[in-house]
Amino acid sequence: MRYASLASGSKGNCHAFSQGQATLLVDAGISLKQIRLRLAEVGLDPAQVRGVAISHEHSDHIAAIPVLLRKTDWDILATPDTLARIQAIQGIEIPRSRWIPLRAGEASDWNGLTILPFTTPHDAADSVAYRIEAGGLCAAVVTDLGHPTALVEDHCRSLDLLVLEANHDVQMLREGGYPPALKARILSRVGHLSNEAMGELLGRVLSGRLRTVVLAHLSEQNNDPELARFTAEGILRGTATALHVASQASPLLVADPEN
16 A cells, blocks of 8 residues: 655645555545646556545535546545535535445445544534555544544554644744634644644554654644654654655655555
């Protein structure tokens, strides 16, 4: 199994998992054109994309859905509540033939991947993160959560690859130019994970199995990649775990995360 972050941040999110002849996207918050270009840039075949699993209905995770429905035959994997919110927000109807229903806490087999959505505390209808297994490898994409619940912590254990939110530095956010209401939302227990909270969660789930950590969904205004990296490095010091920081502007490929 290979993983790539195609885009990660407040302007659009998209992750890719490739196994055999099938690629699954997690979220589609950038254009179809950019999805295809960035897949090709990291050596993944855009023609092998078979579906996209949606974490929740915020625009930076679903922006491409209407175009995907018109120009691809990809499956749309989502919980019923998230599907309903996407259709209401975007004014579209996703055909039943295109929808693969998911439920938090229930694993599904799809094109050689085992996909397990699990609930995250975020201000959305039915926000989930994803744990994905194939070929003896296990990965998770865990972003858009206000705090790390015990459930989240449990699902972040026994992984080979962890994509984990490091959205903001609390001081930068508090001193920055966002409106007070937006600051309060981000800092809330259904907002986004700070560098500090990311480090605390990472420290609790770290094991000898974890080979790769990718820090994701960094705010361009309220974080600095070096601050996020410094926090994670402090947790990972002395381990063999590789650390990467995903970008909004360019893709990142992590191949064979057990190596």
